[in-house]
Amino acid sequence: MPMSKPFVAILMGSDSDLDTMKACIETLDKLGIGREVNVLSAHRTPAATHSYVQDADQRGCAVFIAAAGMAAHLAGTVAALTVKPVIGVPMEGGPLKGEDALLSTAMMPGGIPVACVAIGKAGAKNAALLAAQILALSDTSLAQRLADDRKSNTASVLAKNEVVHKQFNK
Numbered sequence: 001m002p003m004s005k006p007f008v009a010i011l012m013g014s015d016s017d018l019d020t021m022k023a024c025i026e027t028l029d030k031l032g033i034g035r036e037v038n039v040l041s042a043h044r045t046p047a048a049t050h051s052y053v054q055d056a057d058q059r060g061c062a063v064f065i066a067a068a069g070m071a072a073h074l075a076g077t078v079a080a081l082t083v084k085p086v087i088g089v090p091m092e093g094g095p096l097k098g099e100d101a102l103l104s105t106a107m108m109p110g111g112i113p114v115a116c117v118a119i120g121k122a123g124a125k126n127a128a129l130l131a132a133q134i135l136a137l138s139d140t141s142l143a144q145r146l147a148d149d150r151k152s153n154t155a156s157v158l159a160k161n162e163v164v165h166k167q168f169n170k
């Protein structure tokens, strides 16, 4: 869907990554950030990946989020095609449980940066928050929503502490 406001482009290497990446999509939606979601692979659809990244870049994509598993070259491929920030999310599928993807995503050669987050759902959520923090540098209303979200997370952990504390500290 074409968009005119700055938006976040999410790419994932396979539809098998979607379940994990829902945490990313839902976090962006909760913060009211426009996003596009595509299944595009560095290896399986190189030409389509190339043309999507260039097109999204020209249409106002502000941050790219690229999720891939195994020999995860998607984030690096996207980063090679744009100077917008690229956040890589290593997927945990496969026999090495995401450690392969973590290294493939993080260990970029100097000159082509990828900000690599944690493996799996925590990384998917943090990728959205990191993208939001980047966008919030020039959007005070979004910065406020992020600060409110952080406060509410803190309150919810403290509420859990209250319950556990009462149960185990008589």
Ligand code: RP5
Pocket: 012, 013, 014, 015, 016, 017, 041, 067, 068, 069, 070, 091, 093
């Ligand atoms: C990667 O290979 C994808 O990002 C996915 O995490 C992994 C396995 O893909 P499928 O075989 O499930 O399509 O490119």
